[in-house]
Amino acid sequence: MLKIAKERLNELYAKINESMGLFIPIKRAGEVNYAVWGEGKEVSLETLKTVKSPKNMFFPQTENMMQFKTEGKNIEIVDIREEYKELRPFVLFGVKACDYKAIEVLDKVFLADPVDTYYQNRREATTIVTLACSRPEESCFCGVFGIDATAPTGDVTTWLDGEYLYWQVNTEKGKALTALVKDLLTEGGEKEVASQQETTKTVLEKLPFANLDLSRFKPENLNELFEAKEWEEMSEACLGCGTCTFVCPTCQCFDIRDIKTNEGVLRYRCWDSCMYSDFTQMAGGNNRTTQLQRFRQRFMHKLVYYPSQNDGLYSCVGCGRCVNKCPQKLNIVKVIKTLGGKNND
Amino acid sequence: MKDVEMKMLERAKALLESGEVARVIGWKKGDFCFDPAPASFETVEELDNFVYDYFCGANLSKYLIQMSKKEGKTAVFLKPCDTYSFNQLVKEHRIKRENVYVIAVECMAKLDIEKIKAKGISMVESVEVVGKEVKVTSAYGVETLYKPDVVLTKCATCTKTHQVKDEEIILHERPARDVDRFEEVAKLEAMTADERFAFWREQLSKCIRCNACRNVCPACSCVKCVFDNPASGIAAKANDDKFEEQLFHVIRAFHVAGRCTDCGECSRVCPQNIPLHLLNRKFIKDIDNLYGEYQAGETDEGKTPLTSYTEGDAEPNDVMNGEAK
Amino acid sequence: MQEVTTEKKEFTPNIVAFCCNWCSYAGADLAGSSRLTYPANVKIIRVPCSCRVNPMFILKAFQQGADGVILCGCHPGDCHYVTGNYYTRRRMSLLFSFLSYMGIEKERTRVEWVSAAEGARFSAVMNDFVKTVTELGENKRLTDLRIKEGK
Numbered sequence: 001m002l003k004i005a006k007e008r009l010n011e012l013y014a015k016i017n018e019s020m021g022l023f024i025p026i027k028r029a030g031e032v033n034y035a036v037w038g039e040g041k042e043v044s045l046e047t048l049k050t051v052k053s054p055k056n057m058f059f060p061q062t063e064n065m066m067q068f069k070t071e072g073k074n075i076e077i078v079d080i081r082e083e084y085k086e087l088r089p090f091v092l093f094g095v096k097a098c099d100y101k102a103i104e105v106l107d108k109v110f111l112a113d114p115v116d117t118y119y120q121n122r123r124e125a126t127t128i129v130t131l132a133c134s135r136p137e138e139s140c141f142c143g144v145f146g147i148d149a150t151a152p153t154g155d156v157t158t159w160l161d162g163e164y165l166y167w168q169v170n171t172e173k174g175k176a177l178t179a180l181v182k183d184l185l186t187e188g189g190e191k192e193v194a195s196q197q198e199t200t201k202t203v204l205e206k207l208p209f210a211n212l213d214l215s216r217f218k219p220e221n222l223n224e225l226f227e228a229k230e231w232e233e234m235s236e237a238c239l240g241c242g243t244c245t246f247v248c249p250t251c252q253c254f255d256i257r258d259i260k261t262n263e264g265v266l267r268y269r270c271w272d273s274c275m276y277s278d279f280t281q282m283a284g285g286n287n288r289t290t291q292l293q294r295f296r297q298r299f300m301h302k303l304v305y306y307p308s309q310n311d312g313l314y315s316c317v318g319c320g321r322c323v324n325k326c327p328q329k330l331n332i333v334k335v336i337k338t339l340g341g342k343n344n345d
Numbered sequence: 346m347k348d349v350e351m352k353m354l355e356r357a358k359a360l361l362e363s364g365e366v367a368r369v370i371g372w373k374k375g376d377f378c379f380d381p382a383p384a385s386f387e388t389v390e391e392l393d394n395f396v397y398d399y400f401c402g403a404n405l406s407k408y409l410i411q412m413s414k415k416e417g418k419t420a421v422f423l424k425p426c427d428t429y430s431f432n433q434l435v436k437e438h439r440i441k442r443e444n445v446y447v448i449a450v451e452c453m454a455k456l457d458i459e460k461i462k463a464k465g466i467s468m469v470e471s472v473e474v475v476g477k478e479v480k481v482t483s484a485y486g487v488e489t490l491y492k493p494d495v496v497l498t499k500c501a502t503c504t505k506t507h508q509v510k511d512e513e514i515i516l517h518e519r520p521a522r523d524v525d526r527f528e529e530v531a532k533l534e535a536m537t538a539d540e541r542f543a544f545w546r547e548q549l550s551k552c553i554r555c556n557a558c559r560n561v562c563p564a565c566s567c568v569k570c571v572f573d574n575p576a577s578g579i580a581a582k583a584n585d586d587k588f589e590e591q592l593f594h595v596i597r598a599f600h601v602a603g604r605c606t607d608c609g610e611c612s613r614v615c616p617q618n619i620p621l622h623l624l625n626r627k628f629i630k631d632i633d634n635l636y637g638e639y640q641a642g643e644t645d646e647g648k649t650p651l652t653s654y655t656e657g658d659a660e661p662n663d664v665m666n667g668e669a670k
Numbered sequence: 671m672q673e674v675t676t677e678k679k680e681f682t683p684n685i686v687a688f689c690c691n692w693c694s695y696a697g698a699d700l701a702g703s704s705r706l707t708y709p710a711n712v713k714i715i716r717v718p719c720s721c722r723v724n725p726m727f728i729l730k731a732f733q734q735g736a737d738g739v740i741l742c743g744c745h746p747g748d749c750h751y752v753t754g755n756y757y758t759r760r761r762m763s764l765l766f767s768f769l770s771y772m773g774i775e776k777e778r779t780r781v782e783w784v785s786a787a788e789g790a791r792f793s794a795v796m797n798d799f800v801k802t803v804t805e806l807g808e809n810k811r812l813t814d815l816r817i818k819e820g821k
Contacts, residue, residue: 029547031617048467051617052553061553062586067820137467138377206484208376237383237408241557242582243616255582262735263820270582273555278573278582324459327557327614328403329380337376533771542773542811571726579726588814592729595772599725599765627771631764651764654756656746661781664763665770 001193002167002178002185009045009165013037013093015181020127021090023057025050034092045094045160048137049321053249054099055106057092058122061246062270065118065256069264076264084121091177094131097152098142098319102249103128105306105315109252127173130154134161134200139320141209141333147317149204150197159193166193209318212336213343219308226300230338235295237328242273244322244331245298250315253279274298299335346474349451350397352514353422356448358389360420366446367417370408372401378471379458383408385419397422399474402455402497404610406430406440407563413441421445424452425505429606429642430563432508436645437604439566449510451517454492454500459618461495464488498622499609502526508643526607527630529623549590551617554582558611558621564601564641571596594624602628603649606642635659683737683803685712687796688727690720692750693785694742700789708796719743720781721754725765728779732812738778738803742795745783755783774812777802 004012016022022037025044032047034054067078095103110119130152133140142149151157155174159166166189169178178185204210217225245251255272258265272279274297280286288294306315316332323331337344357369373384373394381396383403404427412419423431428449434440453474461469461481468484479490493501502524507513533541559565559572571577572593579592598605607629611621632639632650636658639650689695695716701708717723720743731739741762743755762781770776782795 029551029619031551033551051551069820135467137462138469203484233384236385239557239560239614241560241614242555243553243557243614246553246555247616259816261817261820266816266820268816272582276556276573276582278575281575323380325616327561329375329382333376334382530771538770538773538775540773541771545772586814586816588733588812588816591772591812592733595729595768596726598768602764624768627768628764631767635763636760651757651760654753654760656756658746658756658759659763661759661763661766664767665776665779 001189002169002187003164003189004167004185006160006163006165008184009043012165012181012184013043014039015184016091016093016177019180020177021088022093023054023090024093037093045131048096048133048135048140049319049324051247051321051325053102053247053319053321054092054095055102055249055252057090057126058103058119059106059110059252059254059271062268063118064266064268066267067261067264068267081117081121084118087121087125089125089127091127091129093129094158095128095152095154096131096133096319097147097149098140098317099249100128100130100152100154101142101145101147101317102319105250105310105313105317106252108310108313127156127177128154129156129158129174129177132157132159132197132200134159134196136200136204136207137320138208139323140204140207141212141318141320143204143207143210143318144212144214145314145316145318150200159189159196161192161196164189164192168193209320209333211343212333213340214303214314214336215343216339216341217303217307217314217336218312219304222300222304222308225304225339226296228339231292231296234330234335234338235292238275238291238295238330239327240275240277240291240294241327242271242275243325243327245273245275246271247321247325249317249319249321250302274301295330299332302332303336346398346453349514349516350395352516353397353448353450354392354395356512356514357386357392357395357420360446361386361389361392365418366420367415368412368419370405370412370419370421372396372403377469379456379461379469385412397450399453399456399472400458402457402499402613404430404561404563404608406434407561407566409440409445410434410566413444415444417444419445420448422448422450423507423509424450425507426452426499426503426606426608428508428510429505429640430608431642432645433604433606433642434563434566436642436647437566442645447509447511449507449513449515451515451519452500452503453517453519454496454503456492456495457497457613461490464490464495497609498612498620499607502528503609509645527626529620530626530630533623533627545591546587548619549594550587551619552590552594553617554590554593555616557614557616559597561610561614562597562601562605563608563610564604564606565597594621598624598628601625603632603639603651604641605629606640631664635664681804681807682709682711683800683808684735685709685738685740685796685800685803686731686736687712687714688717688720688723688739688741689714689784690743690750690755691716691718693744693748694782694792696786697742697784697788697792700786701793702789704789706789706793708793709800712796712800719749719751719754720758721751721761723758725761728765729812732778732809733814733817735809735813735818737806737809738780738799740780740782740795740799742782742784742792745785748785769812775806777806778809778812 026035027042069076110116133149155171157168253272254269302316360366372381374396379400473480477492605625749755766779
């Protein structure tokens with residue numbers, strides 16, 4: 001294990017930034033989100049939950065796909081991916097265990113056949129440095145999904161305490177990154193890390209949501225869960241905004257749109273939300289016309305549909321962002337507690 | 346606050362039992378002490394989960410658009426600021442007034458859990474308010490905070506009083522306050538255009554276009570929003586593009602100008618904490634200065650500043666040059 | 671110094687003018703038939719009344735590449751529909767003041783009352799507005815780069 005003193009972190013960032021891009025939680029206008037590092041930016045590694053999750057780095061909220069340039073009767077198609085061929089490799093720094101697991105969930109969608117090459121380009125250019133949690137809060141429930149918040153994987157795993165950032169290499173990519181910054185790192189830290197992990201684990205066990213029971217959420221119960229009368233009561237206060245979907249690290253729906261530009265037409269995609277009335281709207285209208293149906297879709301997808309297609313892997317990682325951010329305080333935990341059977345009482 | 350809650354519960358039970366109302370809209374307990382959710386209660390048994398505390402900040406008036414169309418009367422608990430939104434919705438014929446029974450409840454300023462957490466407190470277990478002191482008990486110990494530091498932004502400058510009530514539950518009179526809600530707007534106005542642009546650019550660049558501000562807003566009651574209409578040529582959804590962010594917020598603020606009651610829900614729900622109320626307050630301030638003081642939602646009838654005029658109104662170019670009074 | 675001046679001279683702004691059918695649109699006609707000139711980069715959009723213009727029109731004009739937007743209607747009291755322009759006056763006062771609050775240069779937007787008989791005034795107003803916006807330079811704050819640059 002390696003380590004670096006906390007006050008020298010800026011040197012580490014600068015060193016990485018010399019040859020690779022660096023995305024890291026940065027505080028801007030009061031809120032912390034992943035952004036490009038630069039001299040003078042306020043890095044906030046201590047922040048437990050960035051508002052937006054790091055999925056933005058591989059699957060941006062809006063992303064151009066192609067251009068259609070028109071001249072007279074000719075249309076020229078410009079493949080924007082050509083520009084990405086020389087995408088500068090970048091480092092995603094400070095990813096928490098839940099968010100790292102979420103990337104695995106996204107990989108199953110975007111890297112399965114047919115491969116989403118836009119996502120793949122970015123994913124392959126990234127080295128992920130994870131950061132273990134040391135002060136989880138009440139809305140956290142990653143343990144329910146089998147995630148160990150004190151030992152995330154990734155290319156490099158780090159731990160942060162009052163004085164040092166500890167650094168452990170996991171993969172070839174991680175080795176290459178470590179070689180780049182090796183002058184700044186010194187040996188040591190096993191004991192400190194082990195003791196931090198132990199303390200954190202005692203907190204994790206006592207978290208209010210640590211014992212949620214998911215056993216009822218499986219494909220066999222699909223019909224029963226779908227028909228549950230509780231959906232009405234649960235979705236009643238839902239505003240139909242997209243906050244939960246846009247702060248969620250695993251939500252992956254998008255829409256493809258065209259915009260007319262001075263040069264022709266630009267085709268782009270942007271995040272979509274199953275909470276919206278025009279979600280998956282077709283010429284014949286929409287197949288989910290009430291907020292109840294939309295609300296149900298979101299949670300059924302996370303807890304039943306996705307796992308049924310991915311060997312039981314839930315597409316919720318327990319990051320708790322929706323617990324914190326829902327304007328009317330509705331969230332997946334309330335759904336699990338209501339429909340998950342009596343073990344959740 | 347506990348005594349107010351008991352009184353409310355008692356009234357809700359009586360109204361449901363007597364059959365006077367078919368449902369009551371209030372708040373139900375969450376998983377923590379700070380996450381009560383809006384809910385409707387149709388039976389006395391359901392009221393077991395009823396709660397009213399310092400975290401019931403949500404404005405319930407917009408739910409009445411749907412609820413007042415249902416069979417039977419709906420009773421609703423409205424805080425002072427919520428009654429303005431209610432009046433405005435009645436005025437715009439969005440709520441059937443005769444189907445609603447309004448119980449005006451005291452507010453005493455609601456707390457913002459995000460502001461409490463921002464003080465470095467997590468794992469909150471209980472919160473107790475005594476006068477201007479907020480005692481927060483967490484897994485890491487007990488801390489006492491100064492209440493004005495941790496109230497919702499909308500409560501910080503509120504001087505509102507109940508505008509509509511069929512009955513009221515007020516056990517503690519609130520002292521009158523002397524606050525200037527336009528202070529921050531005036532600060533921005535005093536900046537140069539470059540500084541203002543930089544300020545809003547930084548704030549709006551956080552926008553994730555989740556539409557929470559629009560969907561929670563009682564003044565945003567269009568059946569179909571222009572931003573949800575693909576045929577309008579404005580791509581809605583998640584366009585976190587610089588122009589689209591400005592377009593959305595300008596159009597939204599303008600559309601509610603003269604109708605916005607300054608209930609502050611937009612800023613409360615914003616996941617990125619963009620001070621959206623400062624957009625609406627600019628319109629309110631301008632309207633007050635140019636066309637006489639006007640508070641939307643004070644009554645449920647009459648014209649708004651943007652649906653009326655006088656022959657001597659200020660000229661736009663004079664307004665722009667700061668010459669209009 | 672020399673370079674800067676040349677650069678500024680080369681910039682010809684895109685101006686969108688919303689003109690009321692009953693007054694300023696006819697005013698533009700009169701300006702033309704009176705052989706009075708106004709810059710060719712003023713693109714006129716005819717509207718039935720100045721109060722037909724909603725804020726979305728103005729923002730869309732900026733989105734599509736306008737550097738300045740001017741709205742022309744009948745003098746207050748002379749509206750073909752009796753009261754339309756009174757509403758315009760309130761709306762635009764508030765909207766333009768708001769855009770300035772958001773940091774958009776206030777010189778980019780203007781409201782002028784021009785009657786059908788005021789051909790000379792129409793030409794003078796347009797010349798002055800184009801001059802102001804030219805001095806101000808390109809619209810960078812309220813523009814859609816996707817449309818402007820095609821990416």
